[in-house]
Amino acid sequence: MFKKTVILIAAVFALAATDGYAAELYGTLKKIKDSGQIAMGHREASVPFAYMGPDGKPVGYTVELCYRVIDRIKKTLKMPNLKVKLVPVxxxxxxxxxxxGTIDIECGSTTNNLTRSKQIDYLAVTFITGTKLGVKKGSGIKEIEDLDGKAVALSLGTTNEKAIKRIAKAKGLKIKYHMVKDHPQGWLALDTGRVDAYATDHSLLAGLITSSKDPSKYEIVGRFLSYDPYSIMIRRDDSAMRLLGNSVLADLMRSGEILKIYDKWFTKKIPGKPSVELPLSPTLKVAFEVQALPY
Amino acid sequence: MAMKYNWDWSILLCRSPEADPTGAVEPGTPGSGATEFGGGMGQTFDTGAECAQPYFDWIVSGLSWTVIVACAAWVITFSLGSVIGVSRTVENKTVRAIATAYVEMFRNVPLLLQMFIWFFVVPELLPEDAGRWLKRELPLPEYWTAIVCLGMYHASRTAEQVRAGIESIPRGQTHAGLAMGLTRTQVYRHVLLPVSYRIIIPPLTSDFMGIFKNSSVALTIGVMELTAQSRQIAEYTFNIFEVFTAATVLYMMVTLIVVTIMRFVEAKVRIPGTIALGGD
Structure with a gap:
């Protein structure tokens, strides 16, 4: 009799537990639970954030952080065998x-801004960069003001483009713009002398220079012309998913583990590429500390 | 799963930028904040306004560049294509070989690659001064490059249509013309070309439409045509579905106008009784 009662009580508790739990699930987590898989969107050439490694799988700083989030999802949903579908974006x-709904999480080098937040949502800021100018050494260009009467390549639709155009307008600089489709083309325009500078994120310029034929020919100049915080993207109106993701990131920031992950991707030789040599900036260090929210 | 998306068609009608409500200081002013970025504080490159940029004007500008690039390219296509097409049918073997080589070369290389070669490779092959002029002194280099590239690519296709048109005319007509004492040039001028151009109006129409659609490839070298501007707006606002829907409708409208004009031309110039011009 006693044994039966225990089993019954246990069963009721188990039922109540699963019931309550199932009722809580919604949005992305529910979709993952129902479909048995999570679709991770990743960039293919954003070194060292998300790019294709030598084995043909996406790797990088943001990708590694995404996998940490996915690990937590597996634990929370009790789905140790959760399938991860990789979707290039x-x-x-x-x-x-x-x-x-084709992807559930985007891992790359996306700037977190308020305009974009009307359509999607972001996790905590994981990297901070800004627009700088990549030029050939000896060009005499030191700051954006020196671009007056010169040509600059801008990547179509980027925050860099907005920053440069806005400053040029405010200061009345006559700059000739050459719009490019992607970073390699912007670099090619600089390399072939079509433009005098390529304006893009500082971190990307560092990557472009290290992977160029002769890195000693180029330099990064000027002050930061914009403030570009990067974040992992998720769907909007989904607090449960955001809480889960931000908890993972806050844990990494609180424990300092994120510093190790940062060093691994930004200061050392990375899979298939040379090191990008971008030590942790004081601003990003403070950002990690500030975002290490307590429980 | 329902789509999580904030539809906002009104951005398509944005004209002049609204006043900046964010109170941004000049971006990148050193010392305006605690960090090396001049602070996230006080610094922004976009306003918080719904209509931060004149998106409507961008679409109009994109559409006009699409039309300008396509029409200018079509002038090259039609004239060069006619010359090459006729050359492929003449007696002279050298002329024929050159024309054939042109057609095969331009027809068999992907347009995207050609665009890239014209823009990035050709200036490097020229003497330094000429290359520099192309890259730096020529105003709007990407637009000229796109026009030449599109024009020459489509000329290879038009040439084939012109040749097919000429060859579809029974040989007897050429012989009859020559027997009447016309020179070969006169045979082309008065017998072959007037008929063959009428025959090939339908394929020329689809090729003309093709130029409009292919002009979007020019965005890869920096031409701010309709697709490029749409991408631009999509990146600025993230209202990607609205923008590309608008672009789709505009492309369809442009090509429908082309079809209508060409139908009109076809009806205007038709020779009564010729079978190739339709059955009615």
């Missing part, structure tokens, strides 16, 4: 694919 496809 570009800057044009990332929003629609996230909005229509």
């Amino acid at each position: 570009t800057s044009q496809t990332r929003i629609p694919l996230l909005a229509n």
Whole structure:
């Protein structure tokens, strides 16, 4: 009799537990639970954030952070065998694919800003950069003001483009713009002398220079012309998913583990590429500390 | 799963930028904040306004560049294509070989690659001064490059249509013309070309439409045509579905106008009784 009662009580508790739990699930977590898989969107050439490693799988700083989030999802949903579907995305496809549910999380080098937040949501800031100018050594260009009467390549639709155009307008600089489709083309325009500077994120310029034929020919100049915090993207109106993701990131920031992950991708030789040599900036260090929210 | 998306068609009608409500200071002013970025504080490159940029004007500008690039390219296509097409049918073997080589070369290399070669490789092959002029002194180099590239690519296709048109005319007509004492040039001028151009109006129409659609490839070298501007707006606002829907409708409208004009031309110039011009 006693044994039966125990089993019955246990069963009721178990039922109540699963019931309550199932009722809590919604949005992305529910979709993952129902479909048995999570679709991770990743960039293919954003070194060292998300790019294709030598074995053909996406690797990088943001990708590693995403896998940490996915590990937590596996634990929370009790799905140790959760399948991770890898979906390559570009800057044009990332929003629609996230909005229509093709991907559940985007791991790359996406700037976190308020305009974009009307369509999607972000996890905590994991990297901070800004616009700088990549030029050939000996060009005499030191700051954006020196670009007056010169030509600059801008990547179509980027925050860098907005920053440069806005400053040029405010200061009345006559700059000739050459719009490019992606970073390699911007670099090619600089390399072939079509433009005098390529304006893009500082971190990307560092990557472009280290992987160029002759890194000693180029330099990064000027002050930061914009403030570009990067974040992992998730779907909007999904507090449960955001809480889960931000808890993972806060844990990494609180424990200091994120510093090790940062060093691994930004200061050492990385899979298939040379090191990008970008030590942790004081601003990002403070950002990690501030975002290490307590429980 | 329902799509998580904030539809906002109104951005398509944004004209002049609204006043900046964010109170941003000049971006990148050193010392305006605690960090090396001049502070996230006080610094922004975009306003918080719904209409931060004149998106409507961007679409109009994109559409006009699409039309300008396509029409200018079509002038090259039609004239060069006619010359090459006729050359492929003449007696002279050298002329024929050159024309054939042109067609095969331009027809068999992907347009995207050609665009890239014209823009990045050709200036490097030229003497330094000429290359520099192309890259730096020529105003709007990407637009000229796109026009030449599109024009020459489509000329290879038009040439084939012109040749097919000429060859579809029974040989007897050429012989009859020559027997009447016309020179070969006169045979082309008065017998072959007037008929063959009428025959090939339908394929020329689809090729003309093709130029409009292919002009979007020019965005890869920096031409701010309709697709490029749409991408731009999509990146600025993230209202990607609205923008590309608008672009789709505009492309369809442009090509429908082309079809209508060409139908009109076809009806205007038709020779009564010729079978190739339709059955009615």
